[in-house]
Amino acid sequence: MSARFERFIVCFICFFVWWAIIYSLLMLTPLLKDDSDPEPWGWPSQLIPRTDHLTGCQYLETTRGAITPRLDHNGKHICKAVAHD
Numbered sequence: 246m247s248a249r250f251e252r253f254i255v256c257f258i259c260f261f262v263w264w265a266i267i268y269s270l271l272m273l274t275p276l277l278k279d280d281s282d283p284e285p286w287g288w289p290s291q292l293i294p295r296t297d298h299l300t301g302c303q304y305l306e307t308t309r310g311a312i313t314p315r316l317d318h319n320g321k322h323i324c325k326a327v328a329h330d
Contacts, residue, residue, distance in 0.1 A: 301327040 292305040294315065302324040303315040314322045 298327070301325040 291308050293308075295304045295306050295312070296302070297304065302322055304312050305315050306312045317323050
């Protein structure tokens with residue numbers, strides 16, 4: 246292998262390692278959290294809260310696109326009153 250190629254591989258590996266470290270640290274902080282995450286520190290749930298603006302009902306969406314109603318502590322679907330113009 247040429248010296249340039251070896252240097253490229255080393256730089257690529259260093260970049261990937263630093264990216265993984267920074268990403269892991271960011272995921273452990275509350276910066277990327279929302280109110281669907283159970284604890285302020287740790288990995289986020291990766292659930293995206295969505296609101297139907299016609300009905301005011303809330304849903305949770307996964308990163309793969311699956312959707313489910315968002316429930317309160319009593320197991321009821323969370324819906325807020327919507328003012329219709």
